[in-house]
Amino acid sequence: MTTTDSTDDGEPTRRDFIHIMGAVTAAAGAGAALWPLIDQMNPDASMLALSTKEVDISSIAVGQAIKVMWQGKPVFIRHRTAEEIAEAEATPLTALKDTKARNDNLGKSADAEDANRRSDANWMIVVGVCTHLGCIPLGTSSGENRGDYNGWFCPCHGSHYDVAGRIRRGPAPDNLEVPPYAFLSDSVVKIG
Amino acid sequence: MSHPSTYNPGSGLEKWLDARLPIMRLMHDSLNDFPTPKNLNYWWTFGGILTVCLMIQIITGIVLAMHYTAQADMAFDSIEHIMRDVNYGWLMRYVHANGSSMFFLAVYLHMFRGLYYGSYKEPREVLWMLGVVIFILMMATAFMGYVLPWGQMSYWAATVITNLFSAIPLIGDDIRTLLLGGPSVDNPTLNRFFSLHYLLPFAIFGVVVLHIWALHVPGNNNPTGIEVKDLKKDTVPFHPYYTVKDGFGIAVFLVLFAAFVFFNPDGLGHPDNYIKANPLATPASIVPEWYFMPFYAILRAITFDLGPISSKLGGVIAMFASILILFVLPWLDRAKIRSMRYRPAMRLWFILFVVACIALGVLGGKPAEGNLVLYAQIATAYYFGFFLIIMPLAGIMETPKALPSSIADAVLAKKKPDAARSHASGGAQPAPAE
């Protein structure tokens, strides 16, 4: 629908205004029609409805952990022992490979001390996706390899995470992500 | 109307590309500087409109395929998922569903235009036949697409239409089983229909390219039906004259399109297709989409056996013949001139043909009972009589009016209200651009 004019001089003049306007109007319409074609690829309403998940944590014994699905990804929920909490809190920032908290509940500038990785010291809740290339680290189910730092161990390329989900050794660049969550009661946590 | 290339590569890059892949030259010569008769009326804008329709169907179709599930248990729900949950999914689906109706509306007007102005006649036979191929591919695509929502009409239309093939002697049942992938319409049928429904539009696109190629060898026909004699006097460059005129035609067409999509999106569909397919219950009446109704009426008009041919087989033969006869149309028409503008008797037979087609369309949507069967038989007889009897005879018996000496003369004569043949152009088409 190009309507630019080919008058004798080839230059758009006042007489050509309407042709330019026609082309611009048509192009604007085509551009507006493009948005629905792109937006349809965004998550639909049924996906968004699953963006939060309520989990009952009352049955997780101290020292145990569970794996739940949230937005198509596993989330690790670990009930830490007193020794594990003490060990995590004692770890100095200088011993860490990644000193950012990576906690969606806090600002981006927070550092990775244990207190910034959780809201309740007893519970460590992290997205169970290795920050290296997206494998699922071991260490949640009992009997699995928890790595050299008693947290999680990614079998793909040998990344070791500690009990606060922080990367300690291996190729992974970042600490495990902490998802947005809130305790609705002592026994129910809402993720997302 | 082949003409020497007027492409003049401006920049160094254009020269470099032109020596290796002269695609810019092709675009320039066929879309920009292509000499086009200066007297084309609005009926000639449907070529551009149809191109837009095809693009709209392909784009919205690809989008819908991202969300649709071609599985018998889930297909219906996935369509409703598109309508309810997907961002702008309702828009994509309504545009695609109404788009098929708009596509057929435009293609029928395009075909009637070709028929009226003799655009199928020498040297445009191949152009016309490629158009018939496109039409057949469109019908196959639309039919399979209608099955995908897996509603009651989808399911039973698929059942009834595939049963037509069982009318073929000896191998009919085997062909039907092969088409369906089982003894009845089921999940395998849905899967293959989806696959082919996705494939065929690209086949249509390919034939459209050939159709346009075949158009650009002899050039456009025009309302007078006489050949271009002088490129300077008789023609104008396609751009800007016809780009802007087609653009206007497309915009007007889109108003109608949008009116259906936004304000009566289910008006052309059938309520039964909002009921999930149920192989145990047939709807009260099975009706095809409106654009298939004339052919459906022809199918049902053959209610009698013809010697060894049963009425079922006869109906199938008549229905396919009514489409295939278009392939030999260029040789059935024995007239010396093209345009019915100068064939007053033929023009009346043509109008009657249009009425017969509309009557078949109305009858195809009604129950086949009582006098309606007789009406359908009369209209069917006229449909075939028009091609097989009237067309060959009229060419021999009629006395056409005097043709203008050139396109330029015809255009000038039109400006004078008392010109001898000004009345001959009435009714059927709006006046060409002033």
Added chain:
Amino acid sequence: MKISMIARTLIIAATLSLCGMSAAVAASGSAKDPEHRHWHFAGPFGTHDKDALQRGFQVYETVCASCHGVELLSFRNLGQKGGPFYLDSCPDGFADNVDCSNPNENPIVKAIASQYRYQVVDGPDDSGDMVERAPIASDRIPGPYANEVIARLANNNALPPDFSLIIKARHHGPDYVFSLLTGYEDAPASVEIAPGQHYNPYFHGDMSQALKPEFLNAEGHAIDGVDVPPGGVLAMAPPLFDGVIDYADPGTPETVEQYAADVVEFLTWAAEPKMEARKAMGVMSLIYLLVLCFILYWSYRKVWAKLDH
């Protein structure tokens, strides 16, 4: 010119019979035409009446849901934009991090879901059993029957249709459903209604099958002078009675007519929750296209004006 006279006559005759044909068949039909009402959602600018949607959902949940599901709807749909319980912002007393315009956090929707008359089946749980639990906002609205066999057993072998698309799945859906709900009447004396069946002049059926034997001739057709009554019989007894549902708003009449109108409003929304968005976009699109037509026509006239022709 004789041949053209024949053709001309034929054209006129064919056109006239075509018009007659369309009219004649349109007039026939075995059920009464539904009463045409003016609906709040009708027309190019029609929208849903929020109060009517809420009342309609109440009618659906209290009465219709005893037998009919709305399997394509989730609870969250009730709180989405344009839905019956959509909230722009939270009522007082909610924490800042709750977004009530999000249908999944809408407190009304959460309450409706958790107190709904049917449970959803979830699981398997840790011991491998399926469990029933109260629905949450993201769940589909559970229906009355687990499967078609149970539905038929409970309803004298009739299958109550799902209501998600009932308005779109019937000719003149809103008028038809309204007429059906309000149109029950005693069967004419000429017909015999089987037990468990109910006569309705708007229901599509064939009453000639129910004519009493004394009105039939030897071939089983109605004898001359006996009209076959319009409509048909259905398994559903009249579902609505005056006062059967208590509306919270004392100003709204608690009549069958009001209940029927409200539930039609709700079911129309349920059949196409995006209707308001569709019409709003349609108005903008048509305005744009008409402006585009005008500009392109002007441009076209300008281009062609330069041509000597």
